[in-house]
Structure formats: C-alpha cells, structure tokens
Amino acid sequence: MTNFPITTETKAATLGATNAVFIGRSLRHSLRNTEALVMAIALPIMLMLLFTYVFGGAIDPGGDYVTYVVPGIILLCAGYGSSITAVDVAADMTNGIIERFRTMPIKSIHVITGHVVASLARNLLATGVVIGVALLVGFRSNASFWEWLGAIGIIVLFILTFTWLYAAIGLVASSPAVASSYGFALLFVPYLSSAFVPTETMPNWIQGVAENQPITPVIEAIRGLLTGNLDNSNVWWALGWCLVILLGSYVWCTWTFLRKAGSR
Amino acid sequence: MATAFAIEVSGIRKSFGKQVVLKNINLNVPTGKVFALLGPNGAGKTTLINILSTLVIPDSGSVLVAGYDVVTNKERVKQSISLTGQSVAVDEMLTATENLQMMGRLSGLSASESRIRATELLKYFDLAEAAHKRMKTFSGGMRRRLDLAISLVVGRSILFLDEPTTGLDTRSRQALWNIVLKLAASGITIFLTTQYLEEADQLADEIAVIANGHIVAQGSAEELKSRIGGEVIELRNENDQIIREFPTDGSMEGLKRVLDQYNGSFSDDARVSIRRPTMDDVFLDLTTEKQEVSS
Numbered sequence: 001m002t003n004f005p006i007t008t009e010t011k012a013a014t015l016g017a018t019n020a021v022f023i024g025r026s027l028r029h030s031l032r033n034t035e036a037l038v039m040a041i042a043l044p045i046m047l048m049l050l051f052t053y054v055f056g057g058a059i060d061p062g063g064d065y066v067t068y069v070v071p072g073i074i075l076l077c078a079g080y081g082s083s084i085t086a087v088d089v090a091a092d093m094t095n096g097i098i099e100r101f102r103t104m105p106i107k108s109i110h111v112i113t114g115h116v117v118a119s120l121a122r123n124l125l126a127t128g129v130v131i132g133v134a135l136l137v138g139f140r141s142n143a144s145f146w147e148w149l150g151a152i153g154i155i156v157l158f159i160l161t162f163t164w165l166y167a168a169i170g171l172v173a174s175s176p177a178v179a180s181s182y183g184f185a186l187l188f189v190p191y192l193s194s195a196f197v198p199t200e201t202m203p204n205w206i207q208g209v210a211e212n213q214p215i216t217p218v219i220e221a222i223r224g225l226l227t228g229n230l231d232n233s234n235v236w237w238a239l240g241w242c243l244v245i246l247l248g249s250y251v252w253c254t255w256t257f258l259r260k261a262g263s264r
Numbered sequence: 265m266a267t268a269f270a271i272e273v274s275g276i277r278k279s280f281g282k283q284v285v286l287k288n289i290n291l292n293v294p295t296g297k298v299f300a301l302l303g304p305n306g307a308g309k310t311t312l313i314n315i316l317s318t319l320v321i322p323d324s325g326s327v328l329v330a331g332y333d334v335v336t337n338k339e340r341v342k343q344s345i346s347l348t349g350q351s352v353a354v355d356e357m358l359t360a361t362e363n364l365q366m367m368g369r370l371s372g373l374s375a376s377e378s379r380i381r382a383t384e385l386l387k388y389f390d391l392a393e394a395a396h397k398r399m400k401t402f403s404g405g406m407r408r409r410l411d412l413a414i415s416l417v418v419g420r421s422i423l424f425l426d427e428p429t430t431g432l433d434t435r436s437r438q439a440l441w442n443i444v445l446k447l448a449a450s451g452i453t454i455f456l457t458t459q460y461l462e463e464a465d466q467l468a469d470e471i472a473v474i475a476n477g478h479i480v481a482q483g484s485a486e487e488l489k490s491r492i493g494g495e496v497i498e499l500r501n502e503n504d505q506i507i508r509e510f511p512t513d514g515s516m517e518g519l520k521r522v523l524d525q526y527n528g529s530f531s532d533d534a535r536v537s538i539r540r541p542t543m544d545d546v547f548l549d550l551t552t553e554k555q556e557v558s559s
Contacts, residue, residue: 011343011372012339012343012371012372013369013370013371013372014372017369017370017372018370020369021366021369021370024366025355025358025366028357028358028362029357032357032398033357095351095353095356096349096350096351096352096353097353097354097355099319099347099349099353100347100349100353100367100414100415101370102318102319103317103318103319103342103345103346103347104342104367104370104371105339105342105343105371105372106370
C-alpha cells in the first residue's frame with residue numbers, strides 16, 4: 001500500500017453546488033429505483049384505461065367521460081408520485097447518511113430540496129404520460145397555448161405542494177415503512193372531490209366535504225382551462241389552497257428538520 | 265491550526281431527558297496522535313463523539329476541536345473534521361465512485377478534482393475493481409472501507425471513527441487497522457471509539473476508558489495493561505458457583521496481598537482457580553476503582 005494521498009483543506013461548497021449535487025443524487029435515485037419508476041409510469045396508463053373503458057361507460061354512456069376525468073387522473077398520479085418523497089426522505093433520515101451530511105460544512109437541509117426537485121421531474125413525466133394516453137383514448141381539448149400553460153402551472157404548483165407535504169411526513173415518520181403508510185392514507189383525498197364524478201351526485205353531507213376541500217378547486221381549475229368553461233374563482237381558490245398548504249408544509253419541514261437533524 | 269491539542273474537552277455533561285449519559289468528561293487529545301475511547305455499549309462513547317463532531321450540543325462544559333468551539337464556532341469545526349459514524353453512511357443507490365464524487369463536490373472540490381480524488385482513494389482503499397458497482401452489492405468490509413474513504417475525500421486534520429470495526433470479520437478488521445495506522449503515520453489526528461481492548465491496543469497512542477459516563481482511566485496501552493493485565497482469581501463454593509472474583513497484577517506480591525486482604529472471609533472449602541482477565545474484568549475493575557476513589 002502506498003502512502004496516503006493527502007489533499008490540502010478546501011473551502012466549503014457553494015449553495016449552488018450543494019443543491020446541484022443533491023438534485024443530481026435524487027434524480028439518480030429516481031432513475032435507479034426501477035420499481036417506483038415503472039409504477040410512476042404504469043399507474044397513469046392503468047388508471048386512464050380503467051376509468052375510460054371500465055367505469056366510463058356506466059358514468060357517462062355518451063363516451064365523453066374521458067374528457068371529464070383527465071384532470072382527476074393527473075392529480076391522482078401526482079399524489080401517488082409525490083408520496084414516494086416521504087419514503088425517500090424517511091430513508092435518508094434513518095440510515096445514517098444524514099449524520100455525515102450534517103458534519104460537513106454544508107446546509108444539509110438541501111438534501112430535502114434534492115428530493116423535491118426529483119419528485120417534480122418524476123411527476124411531470126407521469127403527467128405527460130397521462131395526457132399522452134388520454135389523447136390516444138379520445139381526450140380532446142380546445143384549450144389555447146396559454147390555457148395549457150395555465151393548467152400545467154397549476155399542476156406544477158399542486159405537485160410541489162404535495163411533495164413538500166410528503167417530505168414533512170417523511171421527516172416526521174420513524175421509518176420508511178411508516179412514511180409509506182401515512183402516504184397511502186392521503187391518496188384517498190382525490191376520490192372525495194369532483195375528480196371522478198360531479199359533486200352533485202353525492203349525498204348531501206359528503207357534498208359539503210367534497211366541495212370545500214382543496215382538491216376540488218384544483219380539479220375544476222384544470223378542467224376549466226382544458227375544456228374552455230373556466231370559472232376564475234376556481235383558479236383563485238386553487239392557488240390559495242396550494243400556496244397555504246405549500247407554505248405550511250415548508251415551515252413544518254424546516255422546523256422538523258432542525259428539530260430532528262439540528263444539534264440536540 | 266497547529267495547537268498542541270487537537271481536541272480539548274473540559275467538564276462535559278450531557279443528559280437525554282432523565283438519563284445522564286456523560287458526567288464531567290475531561291480529556292485532551294494531542295495533535296497528530298491516535299486516541300482511543302474504550303468502553304462497553306451504553307458507556308457514552310457515541311454521545312461524546314457526536315458532541316465532538318458538532319452533532320450534539322453538550323449541557324455544560326466546553327469543547328475545542330482544532331482550536332474552535334464546537335457550539336459557537338460549529339462551521340469552522342466542520343471544516344476541520346470528518347466523521348465516520350457507527351452505521352455505515354454510504355448511499356446505497358450510488359456506485360462507489362459516485363459516492364466519493366458526491367462527497368467531493370459537497371466538500372468544495374470541483375467536478376474534475378472530485379473525479380481525480382475518487383480514483384486516487386479507490387486505488388488506495390483497494391476498491392478500484394468495485395468502482396462502478398452499486399453499494400448494495402458490497403460486503404461489510406468493503407462498505408466500511410468506502411465509508412472511511414468518503415471521510416477522507418478532502419484533507420481534514422481530525423478524523424472521528426465511531427466503532428470502525430464493529431461487525432467486521434477478522435480479515436476486514438485487520439485491513440481497516442492497517443489503513444488507520446497508515447493515516448496516523450501521515451499526521452492526521454484520529455479519535456476512535458471501540459469496545460475492543462485489542463483494537464485500542466493495536467491502534468492508539470493513548471487510550472481513555474469510559475464507563476457509565478465517566479472517564480475511569482487514561483494512559484498509553486502499556487500503562488493500562490499493567491494496571492489490568494494480571495490474572496483473575498476466582499473463588500467458588502462446593503456447588504461450583506462463583507463466590508468472589510478479584511484481579512491480581514500477576515506478581516507473587518500481589519497474590520499475597522489478595523490472600524491477606526480476604527483472609528478468613530470465606531470458608532476453607534472454597535475452590536480456587538485462576539483465569540486471564542476479560543474485557544468485563546477490565547471495566548469492572550476500573551469502574552469499581554473509580555467509585556472507591558470518588559467515595
């Protein structure tokens with residue numbers, strides 16, 4: 001064995017370099033976690049086909065259900081895709097690597113930022129798949145370029161909101177398995193909205209919940225933008241809900257990270 | 265910064281809730297030496313190493329690492345140290361090279377510097393063949409070597425190793441010891457914790473023994489061995505149950521002292537046997553002594 005190659009001491013990594021490294025790391029994880037990646041792509045396809053060909057005929061015999069359901073499936077898949085973040089974050093917090101990051105002269109909280117960016121990339125891919133399959137099975141939109149852009153903007157905001165929420169859940173969870181089961185529970189929220197059936201068809205007491213929960217205005221805003229009968233108030237409600245939850249989740253995340261991974 | 269002591273600990277106390285983990289720890293680690301903190305599970309080794317490496321804030325007392333206070337000047341301390349924790353902290357989804365490059369970038373190296381450094385370290389740690397394999401496929405010994413390599417991506421002057429060989433087989437342990445000795449020869453200050461007397465003996469210039477949150481003994485391996493190196497005399501009753509054990513220093517003089525001391529306390533039927541001391545005896549001996557001194 002040769003003598004140990006000594007290096008001189010260096011200065012700390014810049015914020016930009018730190019973020020770039022953590023984003024690159026999380027993207028690599030996403031690409032290599034084959035099961036999760038396959039699910040992220042297969043789930044939208046399966047749900048799209050299921051809702052169009054199995055449930056669609058019963059819900060809307062006219063065959064237009066596909067146009068109605070696209071925003072719902074986009075959000076359902078985004079919710080599922082974001083929930084992976086909880087597992088990734090919980091794994092980092094429990095397997096010892098966070099201790100190493102914390103003893104390095106960097107802001108270790110950016111490890112979470114890396115997972116959030118990777119989640120956004122994964123979910124935009126899934127959204128692309130949903131829209132692609134939807135077009136193949138008969139979805140048609142008369143939306144302008146700007147309306148598409150608006151819809152995608154709301155989808156991005158929704159993904160970020162859910163991802164930060166799941167990141168906080170991952171931080172709070174005691175293990176990746178626990179994080180995964182918390183995540184599962186949240187995935188039922190879209191069903192209690194106007195995502196798959198109009199809220200008018202629900203019993204009164206559920207209607208009250210469905211119409212006033214955050215997912216409904218998000219769904220209605222995206223649907224309105226894509227199908228051309230937009231009610232502006234839905235957009236404001238969607239933005240408001242997302243920003244409030246996003247901010248709350250971000251604060252929850254930062255606070256939990258500092259409490260758990262800060263000095264004790 | 266070239267101070268005489270790389271680490272200066274004075275009056276450290278730490279509790280988690282009602283559990284007191286460290287009770288007034290004082291120690292100095294000379295620059296450029298290997299220092300071993302030897303103790304059983306639950307003695308407070310990891311808590312102390314976590315305090316020294318800025319992960320945990322002590323309740324009271326002060327710690328200077330490389331001349332900087334670990335509480336008020338944490339960022340400067342982090343630039344002087346590197347920690348290899350008890351659980352292997354490598355990224356399972358990445359290859360050995362990617363792990364090293366990632367840590368290089370996070371430590372302020374450029375992309376090309378990280379690449380060069382990764383190649384250098386893989387060669388040095390005998391991991392070149394596994395450079396592009398994912399960590400999942402690595403054996404325990406390889407993981408530990410990579411874990412240590414990651415800690416050395418940039419030249420920190422103080423290296424913390426928390427139980428570096430726990431769970432390794434004899435051959436991997438020997439390989440890791442060789443690396444630590446090489447690192448020590450290159451002038452890095454190494455602070456390691458271990459539960460193995462042999463490991464402290466092989467590697468350390470100076471050893472502190474910790475038990476129940478106290479430093480119960482401190483000195484070179486030779487000094488400690490001469491204190492605890494003698495045989496243990498066991499007294500058993502007629503049912504072959506141990507009545508009493510006491511350590512001796514191995515000399516005739518010591519044996520006489522033991523016999524004088526216990527003369528008449530036990531029945532003449534007691535059976536006597538002699539055995540080599542185990543680590544348990546060492547801790548038992550040192551902790552008992554400590555209580556006697558403090559009472």
